[in-house]
Structures are given as C-alpha cells and as structure tokens.
Amino acid sequence: MLPELLHQLMLGARGLRRRLSFSLLSMLSLSLGIGASLAMYAVVDAVLLQPLPYARADRLVQVEEVDADGRQMPLAQPNLDDLRARHRGLSALAEYSGGVTTVSSANRAVRTGAYLVGTEFLQVLQVQPVMGSGFGIAGTEPGALVSHRYWKESLGAPANLAGRSVSAFGLTLPIVGVMPESFQFPEGAQLWMDARAIPPSDSRSAHNWSVIARLRDAVSAEQAQADARAIGAALRREHGSDVDLNAFALTDLRAAMVGSVSAALWVLLAGVGFLLLIAATNVTNLFLAQALSRRQELAVRDALGAGSARIAAQFVVESVLLGVGGMLIGLLAAHLALTVFAPMAVDLLPRAQDLELSWRVLGLATIGTLLISFAIGLIAARSGNRVIAAALKEGGRNSSVGRATTRVRQGLVVMQGALTVVLLIGAGLLARSFMELLQQNPGFEPNGALTVSLTLDDQSGAEGDARVVSQLDALISELAAIPGVKAVGGSNGLPLSGDGSNGSFFDEHADFSAHPEPLGYAEFRVASAGYLEAMGMSLLRGRNFEITDRAGAPHVALVSRSLAQSTWPGRDPIGQRLQFGNMDGHLEVLNVVGVVADVHERSIERADHGTVYVNYVQRPARARDFSIVVRGAGDPGSISAAVRQVLANSAPDLPVRFSSLAEVYRDSISRQRFSLNLFSVFAVVALTLAATGLYGLMAFMMGQRRGEIAVRMALGSSPGRVLGHVLSRGIALQMAALAVGLTLALALTRLMSSLLFEVHAYDPVTFASVSALVIVVTVAACWLPAIRAAKVSPRQVLG
Known part of the structure; x- marks a missing residue:
C-alpha cells in the first residue's frame, strides 16, 4: 500500500512539474482562498470562540441597569449595593470604573489603563496576585495592584513592594500586589485601585460603575436573570423616580465583551468562505480543462493497463498535492497578515492580543484543504474517465465528451459568478452604509485641529482643584499665544472618544429625599470658554462661558439644542435652571446661559439624548483628565512642533498623548472601515477569479468550436455576427449567475442588517450597480x- 502511494505521489509530482503553469495558477488560486480563510478564522477563533482566560469563565456575567426606554447603563452605587445584598444567585459582584489616565510612581509617570475596582474583584475573576496580597480584606487599608508589565517596566521589577506607592485619580495608595503576567481585565488595564479609597455615592442616578459578577454553581443564567429583573422592579417600586432603572440585565461576559463586533466577524467569515469556494471552483475548472487536453495521454495509459481506478487516484493525488502547496503558501500569507494586523487590531477588536495561528486553526486548515482537494480530484477523475471512454469509443474524437465537460464547466462558472455576486452586493451595501455614515454631521469640524490629552494634579480637595484650574489656565493661554493658532479650548471628554460621563438631571427645586422625577438623561461635560470655537461647534443662542464664571460665582451651563427642545418645549431655555444631583458631591443649581448645536458624543450612528456643558473652573474635580483642542488657521501640522514645545516646557513631567481631532473622528468609524475594506478585498479577488474563470471557459469553448465557426463564416456569417454570438453566450452564462446570485443575496443580506447604517439590506441601488x-x-x-x-x-481551418 505504502509503495503504491509513494509511486502515485511521484507520478503526480512529475506530472504537475510538466504542467508548471497550470500547477502554479492552481496553487495561487487555492492559496488566496485558504490564506484569507485561515487569517479570518484565526480572528473569529480568538475573539468569539475561545473561552475567556479566567477560571470557569462560563459563570461570569456583566450586569447593567435597564431604563424604561430599554437603554442599558452602568450601575449607580446604591443600586449596586442593593443588588449585592438581595441577589442570592450571585456569589460575588465587582464594580470597576476608569480608563486611560496618568499613573505615577517612583518618580515616573505614564499614561496607561487604570481602574478603581470593588473589593470582590479578585473573587469574581478567581485570580490571585503572584506577589504580595490582594486588597479588600476587612480591617485593611485600601491598596493598589499593578500588572506584571507595570511592575517590570515602571517599577524596575523590585523583589519587595514595601514602601512602594502609586498615584492616579487624585489618590495615592500603597502597592500591595502584582498580578500574573497573563492577566488582563479590563483590556489595557495596568493598575487596579481599591474603590474603598473614594467616598461612596448615594445617588441612584449617577451611573458610574461597570459591574461583573459570578453565578453560583447551582444557579442557571435564566434564573439569575429573572431574579435580577425582579430586584430591579422592586427597587423601582421602593424608590420611585429616584431611580431610572426598570430592571437589571445579566449578559454572558464573553458576549458582552465582543458586543457588536460579533456580527461583523461572522459576516466577514462567511464572505471569506465564499471566496474559498470561488477559488476551489476556479481550480476545478482548470482541472477539467486539463483532463480534456490530456485525453491522448489518459487513453494510452488506460490501454496499457493503468485502469480507471489508478487514473482516478492520480487525479486525486495531483489535486491533494496542489492543495497542500496552496495551504502552505496560504499559511505563510495568513501568518504575515496576522503579524501586520494584530497591532492594528488592538483598538478594533476585543481580545486582539490572542490572535495567532493556533493548532486548532492549523488542524481545521489541514482538514478543510484535504476535503476540498479530494472533492476537486474526484470531479476531475470522473471527467477524466469520461474522456478516456470517449477517446476509445470515437477513435480519438472528443466532441461528445467535450460537450459534457463544457456543460460541467459552465455550471461551475455559473456557481462561481453567483457567489461573486453575493460578495459584491455585500461589499456594495457596506460601502453605501459607510458613505451614509460619512455624510452624518458630527456637530464639530474634525479637520484642522490638534488634541492634547493629559492628566493634571492628582491631589484631591480644594488645593488640588485650585492647581488644576491654574495649570489649565496657563496651558490654554500659552497655546493660544502660538503664531498660527486660531482657537484653544478643552473638555474632559471629546466627542466620539468614549470619554466623559452622563446621568440624569433634575429640576432646580428637586428634593432628593423625596425621590424626584428626573427631567431627562444627558452627557455631562466640563469645558473651557474656548471649547466651542476650537471644536468648530456653533453657539445657537445665549452666551458662552465668560471670565466672570469663576469659582464662587453662580454656576452656569450650556445645553445642546435637542436637550433644550425636549426639556423645555415651547419655552426659552435661556434662564432655565437644572441640577445633576449629587455628582462629585455637588448640588449646585446650574443656570442655562446658552444653547449649542447637537454633537454626536458617543456614536456617529445614533443621536445622543443631549449634553450639558459646565465651566471647568466651576467643576475642576472633573477636569483632571482633560483634552485640549488647538485649532490652527491652516494645516495643523504647521503648529504641531510649537504645541509639543509648549507642553514640554510647561508640563515636562506629565505624560501627554498627542493626536488630531480628525484621528479621533476616524477612530470612531474604524470598525466600519475595517469591515468595508476587508469585504471589498474579498469581493475584488472573487471578481478577478470569476472573470478569469469565464475567460478560460470562453477561450476553451471557442477553441473547441473553431471548425463550426469556420463553417459558419464560410456560409456567409460576418465577423460581427460571430463576435455577437460569442458575447451572447458569455452574457447568457453570467445572466444565469446573476439571477442565482441575486436570489442568494436577497436571502443572505438580511443577516447584515445590524452592520448597515441608513441603508436597507435590499437596497435597489446596490443590487442594480x-x-x-x-x-x-x-x-x-x-x-x-x-x-x-x-x-x-x-481557409486555414477547413484547408
């Protein structure tokens, strides 16, 4: 058995070497499909299929509040406390809040991920420090945990943590432990600070905490969800309008982490699967053409006793060899693609650090390649045996078998074309959706401005607040003095960046002890007077912040147009008064002095509920993490060096992140652009393969019918009529492919609906184009x- 197999492999290798052009073209086609499929499956495997790297991760859930409109929100502290006390199906709950900020220790400051976390954080994730201890132990003071990377790079990998401390969020805490090197939650976190270090909020409308929890062993997800819903309803009855939740929602943590990315990745995987089928169809077509061109060779081998079984085996061996060759090239291409893509994917995909060509992916690639290769080989073998039978029966004439093979090849071309049509329509829908997205007015001018993100004085209290105001005033003045600078302003959360806070706001006379009904829900921003001009935002009514709006003066606010219209319909918003409840310990009433145009704060795809802007001078505690926008009179690149120099001189010890407002905008739609670009590549490759397949078939058919065409022309048919006849044959094939493809697209594109913006899945413009x-x-x-x-x-053909 083994010697026979080796003999077949040697024969196959020699045959493929003789037909080098065919072999290389086949391997290239397969490598395109296999490489793209491998890379895409590796992404899906890492992001969607693999369990989270935590103990018994299937028992982990994310907890959110759900309001009357179905909007899901982080938890307010009192609601979290009540849920922890009442829910018997959760063994532990842990809150966390934070993001990228300045972290200082050992005379070194860096901008990195830092979070305040609850005392049950380690218990929920069932992880322990590799050095030191955890925090949250009864009777101990609040402490901080650092990542293995931070311990090594920022602390110098000390063997003893005694006397070490770290500062962030206006807190300085002792470092009590180092987390395992592989541990990461949330993504990008390098520091975890004990949330007991900050005073708890008593507001049920200040949604500050993201929450994860662990289900008890005997409790199902359905039962836990039912209990959480009942607790939420009970809190609503007990506290009335003081709470804006109707229920609590529990979501599998892995599903919550991947979020909307899941649909996009499955659609892309389906697209690359279609591409692989198109490549396989293309190679099958090439094999069928080869079977006809080798009819004499195959007939001779059969006459010499090779037999149909051995000849069929030879076709299968050749297809497997080509498949393995294509897989090896595809593996290399997939490896290179992931190497290039992985660093970029960190900001696009959750769990991007896990991207790799794992053994699971390689095993699937091997099995898939063998199955495809066997299928191609068997189809080619059946055609080869027909060629032999026809050659022996007709004395070498091949008209009947040629027609039979042509019909098979025509069917493959139709299939190839139909799959290509589906990919083209998918790419077209994504392109139309992306164009609609770009047409959305974000409410600010992204071009022509630089952004500087930094964290200021980390000291809390009145002294720290005063230093924040002093530093920001000085920085803004120095930046505004740069030649070529048109406007300078800043905010604690730039639109579309994911920063900033939100919550419910109330009437000026709201008595929080009586559970007042909120006026609405809004984004909350602290900003400078120059923020509107620097952002290119419009002041529609009233006035901007003025120099008289200082600490101690009546607190003022600007509100967005949509908030003004929904809160005070038919009334003049100027002079209206509101309050945000106990945010930052402040209960001051805000006097509305201006109305600004709406801005997309959270997403370009949907409108926000509105925004309230407060002068940072009157809320400096919220301005420690601040982004300054510097708008130039021309190209922002012309002022970039000067801006960097000002920051280097004025804040040499502060880690600063420089960017442009255009980059912030582009980053907000990067996932949509990624899906479009990748799907478009698949569609272009598929179209190329389909076009070459059709060209090859038509060239073959015309070669087979040269005699018939010569007779037609000898009987008076003009070259123009022959040209039209050939074109009509090709167009007829593609009309069939188009009909099948459009039918498939109508059935499948509805699965893309969640990825589309302002475009219907059956968009007639896309289908017609x-x-x-x-x-x-x-x-x-x-x-x-x-x-x-x-x-x-x-004359030449007929002699």
Whole structure:
C-alpha cells in the first residue's frame, strides 16, 4: 500500500512539474482562498470562540441597569449595593470604573489603563496576585495592584513592594500586589485601585460603575436573570423616580465583551468562505480543462493497463498535492497578515492580543484543504474517465465528451459568478452604509485641529482643584499665544472618544429625599470658554462661558439644542435652571446661559439624548483628565512642533498623548472601515477569479468550436455576427449567475442588517450597480475570445 502511494505521489509530482503553469495558477488560486480563510478564522477563533482566560469563565456575567426606554447603563452605587445584598444567585459582584489616565510612581509617570475596582474583584475573576496580597480584606487599608508589565517596566521589577506607592485619580495608595503576567481585565488595564479609597455615592442616578459578577454553581443564567429583573422592579417600586432603572440585565461576559463586533466577524467569515469556494471552483475548472487536453495521454495509459481506478487516484493525488502547496503558501500569507494586523487590531477588536495561528486553526486548515482537494480530484477523475471512454469509443474524437465537460464547466462558472455576486452586493451595501455614515454631521469640524490629552494634579480637595484650574489656565493661554493658532479650548471628554460621563438631571427645586422625577438623561461635560470655537461647534443662542464664571460665582451651563427642545418645549431655555444631583458631591443649581448645536458624543450612528456643558473652573474635580483642542488657521501640522514645545516646557513631567481631532473622528468609524475594506478585498479577488474563470471557459469553448465557426463564416456569417454570438453566450452564462446570485443575496443580506447604517439590506441601488458591474466585467472577459473567434479564417481551418 505504502509503495503504491509513494509511486502515485511521484507520478503526480512529475506530472504537475510538466504542467508548471497550470500547477502554479492552481496553487495561487487555492492559496488566496485558504490564506484569507485561515487569517479570518484565526480572528473569529480568538475573539468569539475561545473561552475567556479566567477560571470557569462560563459563570461570569456583566450586569447593567435597564431604563424604561430599554437603554442599558452602568450601575449607580446604591443600586449596586442593593443588588449585592438581595441577589442570592450571585456569589460575588465587582464594580470597576476608569480608563486611560496618568499613573505615577517612583518618580515616573505614564499614561496607561487604570481602574478603581470593588473589593470582590479578585473573587469574581478567581485570580490571585503572584506577589504580595490582594486588597479588600476587612480591617485593611485600601491598596493598589499593578500588572506584571507595570511592575517590570515602571517599577524596575523590585523583589519587595514595601514602601512602594502609586498615584492616579487624585489618590495615592500603597502597592500591595502584582498580578500574573497573563492577566488582563479590563483590556489595557495596568493598575487596579481599591474603590474603598473614594467616598461612596448615594445617588441612584449617577451611573458610574461597570459591574461583573459570578453565578453560583447551582444557579442557571435564566434564573439569575429573572431574579435580577425582579430586584430591579422592586427597587423601582421602593424608590420611585429616584431611580431610572426598570430592571437589571445579566449578559454572558464573553458576549458582552465582543458586543457588536460579533456580527461583523461572522459576516466577514462567511464572505471569506465564499471566496474559498470561488477559488476551489476556479481550480476545478482548470482541472477539467486539463483532463480534456490530456485525453491522448489518459487513453494510452488506460490501454496499457493503468485502469480507471489508478487514473482516478492520480487525479486525486495531483489535486491533494496542489492543495497542500496552496495551504502552505496560504499559511505563510495568513501568518504575515496576522503579524501586520494584530497591532492594528488592538483598538478594533476585543481580545486582539490572542490572535495567532493556533493548532486548532492549523488542524481545521489541514482538514478543510484535504476535503476540498479530494472533492476537486474526484470531479476531475470522473471527467477524466469520461474522456478516456470517449477517446476509445470515437477513435480519438472528443466532441461528445467535450460537450459534457463544457456543460460541467459552465455550471461551475455559473456557481462561481453567483457567489461573486453575493460578495459584491455585500461589499456594495457596506460601502453605501459607510458613505451614509460619512455624510452624518458630527456637530464639530474634525479637520484642522490638534488634541492634547493629559492628566493634571492628582491631589484631591480644594488645593488640588485650585492647581488644576491654574495649570489649565496657563496651558490654554500659552497655546493660544502660538503664531498660527486660531482657537484653544478643552473638555474632559471629546466627542466620539468614549470619554466623559452622563446621568440624569433634575429640576432646580428637586428634593432628593423625596425621590424626584428626573427631567431627562444627558452627557455631562466640563469645558473651557474656548471649547466651542476650537471644536468648530456653533453657539445657537445665549452666551458662552465668560471670565466672570469663576469659582464662587453662580454656576452656569450650556445645553445642546435637542436637550433644550425636549426639556423645555415651547419655552426659552435661556434662564432655565437644572441640577445633576449629587455628582462629585455637588448640588449646585446650574443656570442655562446658552444653547449649542447637537454633537454626536458617543456614536456617529445614533443621536445622543443631549449634553450639558459646565465651566471647568466651576467643576475642576472633573477636569483632571482633560483634552485640549488647538485649532490652527491652516494645516495643523504647521503648529504641531510649537504645541509639543509648549507642553514640554510647561508640563515636562506629565505624560501627554498627542493626536488630531480628525484621528479621533476616524477612530470612531474604524470598525466600519475595517469591515468595508476587508469585504471589498474579498469581493475584488472573487471578481478577478470569476472573470478569469469565464475567460478560460470562453477561450476553451471557442477553441473547441473553431471548425463550426469556420463553417459558419464560410456560409456567409460576418465577423460581427460571430463576435455577437460569442458575447451572447458569455452574457447568457453570467445572466444565469446573476439571477442565482441575486436570489442568494436577497436571502443572505438580511443577516447584515445590524452592520448597515441608513441603508436597507435590499437596497435597489446596490443590487442594480452590482448587476451593471457584472455585465461590464462579463463583456470584458469574453471580448478577447470573441475577437479571436471573429478572426477565424475558414481557409486555414477547413484547408
């Protein structure tokens, strides 16, 4: 058995070497499909399929509040405390809040991920420090945990943590432990500070905490969700309008982490699967053409006793060899693609650090390649045996088998074209959706401005607040003095950046002891007087912040137009008064002095509920993490060096992140752009393969029918009629492919609905555009074979 297999492999390798062009083209086609499929499956495997790297991760859930409109929100502290006390199906709950900020220790400051976390954080994730101890132990003072990377890079990997401390969020805490090197939660976190270090909030409308929890062993997810819903309803009854929740929602933590990315990745995987099928179809077509061109060789081998079984085995061996070759090239391509993509994916995909060509992926690649190769080989073997039978029966004439093989190849071309149409429509829908997204007015001017993100004085209290105001005033003045700078302003959360806070706001006379009904829900921003001009935002009514709006003066606010219209319909918003409840310990009433145009704060795809802007001078505690926007009179690159120099001189010890407002905007739509670009690549490759497949078939058909064409022309048919006849044959094939493809697209594109913005899954413009493109490409693919057919000389062909 083994010697026979080795003999077949040697014969197959020699045969493929003799037909080098065919072999290389086949391997290239397969490598495109296999490489793209491997890379895409590796992404899906890492992000969607693999369990989270925590003990018994299937028992972990994310907890959110759900309001009357179905909007899911982080938890307010009192609601979290009540849920912890009442829910018997959760063994532990841990809150966390934070993000990228300045972290200082050992005379070194860096901007990195830092979070305040609850005392049950380690218990929920069932992880322990590799050095030192955890925090949250009864009777101990609040402490901080650092990541293995931070311990090594920022602390110098000390063997003893005694006397070490770290500062962030206006807190300085002793470092009590170092987490395992592989541990990460949330993504990007390098510091975890004990939330007991800050005073608890008593507001049920200040949604400050993201929460994870662990289900008890005997409790199902459904039962835990039912109990959480009941607790939420009970809190609503007990506290009335003091709470804006209707229920608590529990979501599997892995599903919560991948969020909307899940749909996009499955659609992309389906797209690359179609591409692999198109590549396999293309190679099958090449094999069938080879079977006909080798009819004499196959007939001779059969006559010499090789037998149909051994000849069929030879076709299978050759296809497997080509498949393995294509897989090896595809593996290399997938490895290179992931190497290039992984660093970029960190900001696009959750769990991007886990991207790799794992053994699971390699095993699937091997099995898939063998199955595809066997299928190609068996189809080719069946055609080869027909060629042999026809050759022996007709004395070497091949008209009947040629027609039979041509019909099979026509079917493959139709299948290839149909799958290509589906990919083109998918890419077209994403392109149309992206164009609609770009047409959305974000409410600010992204171009022409630089951004500087920094964290200021980490000392809390009145002294720290005064230093924050002093530092920001000085920085803004120095930046505004740079030649070529048009405006300078800042905020604690730039639009579309994910920063900033939100919550419910109330009437000025709200008595929080009586559970007042909130006026609404809004984004809350602290900003400087120059913020509107620096952002390119419009002041619609009233006035901006003024120099008189200092600490101690009546607190003022600007509100967005949508908030003004929904809160005070038919009334003048100027002079209205509101309060945000006990945010930052402040209960001051805010006097509305201006109305500004709406801005997309959280997402370009949907409108926000509105925004309230407060002067940072009157709320400096919220301005410690601040982003300054510097707008130039021309190209922002012309002032970049000067801006950096000002920061280097004025704040040399502060880690600063420089960017541009255009980058912030582009980053907010980066996932949509990624899906569009990748799907478009699949569609272009598929279209290329389909066009070459159609060209090859038409060239083969015209070669087979040279005699018939010569007779037609000898009987008076003009070259123009021959040209039209050939083109009509190709167009007829692609019309069939188009009909099948459009039918498939109508059935499948609805699965893309969640990825589309302002575009219907059955968008007629996209379907019509793809149909026109297919017809144009069909004519182009058939043109050269048609021209050759029209130039056939009856004298030369018929002798």
